[in-house]
Amino acid sequence: xxxxxxxxxxxxxxxxGQSLGAAPVGFKGRIRAVRVRTGDHGLSAAELERxxxxxxxxxxxxxxxxxxxxxxxxxxxxRVNETTVALRRREAAAILVEPDGG
Numbered sequence: 001x002x003x004x005x006x007x008x009x010x011x012x013x014x015x016x017g018q019s020l021g022a023a024p025v026g027f028k029g030r031i032r033a034v035r036v037r038t039g040d041h042g043l044s045a046a047e048l049e050r051x052x053x054x055x056x057x058x059x060x061x062x063x064x065x066x067x068x069x070x071x072x073x074x075x076x077x078x079r080v081n082e083t084t085v086a087l088r089r090r091e092a093a094a095i096l097v098e099p100d101g102g
Contacts, residue, residue, distance in 0.1 A: 020063060020078065021093030027065040029099040031057055031080075036094045048094060056080040057095055 017032040034052055036045040043051070057063075057080055066084065067077040075086045 017096030017098055019093045020065070020087075020095040020097045021076075021089040021091070023065050023092075023097065025065050025068055025076075027063075027097075027099065029063055029097045031059055031061045031063055032096045032098050033059060034094055035096055048091065052091070052095065055085050056083055063095075063097055 018029075020027075020031075023029075034049055034057060036048050038045050061081050062079075064079045065076055066079055069075050074089050076089060076092060077084055077086050078092065
């Protein structure tokens with residue numbers, strides 16, 4: 001069973017991974033971590049982390065960006081493992097991913 005994605009602190013280097021919120025349609029990869037910054041969302045960092053974990057956004061999970069909204073590219077449809085969910089890009093920005101190696 002994969003480990004739960006960790007919340008990185010605000011001092012995490014920006015090069016630590018690509019944000020899922022910035023990933024283009026067609027992106028395929030794996031989750032490296034969840035980085036929730038205070039003030040980025042209407043929810044507390046702990047509440048957003050809990051919700052993302054409940055949706056399956058855990059370290060090592062496979063992700064694919066399937067679709068994006070027509071206006072402002074928001075929301076995005078993301079397949080995480082075998083589940084498809086819709087996320088706002090600002091919520092998806094808290095998820096650090098790395099592209100598949102092959």
